[in-house]
Amino acid sequence: xxxxxxxxxxxxxxxxxxxxxxxxxxxxxxxxxxxxxxxxxxxxxxxxxxxxxxxxxxxxxxxxxxxxxxxxxxxxxxxxxxxxxxxxxxxxxxxxxxxxxxxxxxxxxxxxxxxxxxxxxxxxxxxxxxxxxxxxxxxxxxxxxxxxxxxxxxxxx
Numbered sequence: 001x002x003x004x005x006x007x008x009x010x011x012x013x014x015x016x017x018x019x020x021x022x023x024x025x026x027x028x029x030x031x032x033x034x035x036x037x038x039x040x041x042x043x044x045x046x047x048x049x050x051x052x053x054x055x056x057x058x059x060x061x062x063x064x065x066x067x068x069x070x071x072x073x074x075x076x077x078x079x080x081x082x083x084x085x086x087x088x089x090x091x092x093x094x095x096x097x098x099x100x101x102x103x104x105x106x107x108x109x110x111x112x113x114x115x116x117x118x119x120x121x122x123x124x125x126x127x128x129x130x131x132x133x134x135x136x137x138x139x140x141x142x143x144x145x146x147x148x149x150x151x152x153x154x155x156x157x
Contacts, residue, residue: 013043014043014045014068014070015036015042015073016046016047016069016071016072017029017044017046017047018049018072018074018075019047019049019074019075019079020048020075020079021050022076024130025075025097028098028132029074029075031132032073035131049074049076049082049083050078052082052086069086069090069092070092071092072087073097074096074097075096077100079096080100080101081102084102084107093109094106094109095107095109095110095111096109096110096111098110098112099112099116099118104124105123108123109123110123110125111125111127111131112124112127113128114127114128
């Protein structure tokens with residue numbers, strides 16, 4: 001077993017969460033980090049892409065340190081460039097929620113609702129609707145359904 005594997009086994013999964021300040025995107029990111037935390041021990045660092053200062057130096061000399069992220073997750077088109085720069089700088093995996101505005105191969109993973117029009121693949125996982133913080137109660141038989149209708153959308157009239 002490599003020393004990197006030993007180090008990883010003794011510390012939580014370091015997750016950097018890159019957001020654009022929009023409430024819907026933050027809610028989806030919280031839902032995803034909550035789901036991750038149910039699966040493994042994580043440590044989160046939240047970063048506002050609007051105030052991030054990401055330079056090109058890290059692209060030339062990427063490093064991996066003990067406090068570097070293992071994965072960086074972003075939501076919102078305004079986070080994509082910062083997310084990719086940070087992932088490259090810190091040799092971290094990059095994941096984006098929703099269909100990215102940049103080419104898919106630039107990201108390690110994409111999580112998006114079916115209505116974004118991307119097919120499931122090794123790189124893409126589709127969901128039915130957006131990710132939320134709400135978890136259904138365990139072992140509950142559903143006899144009623146709830147439909148939530150949001151605000152303006154390019155998908156609906």
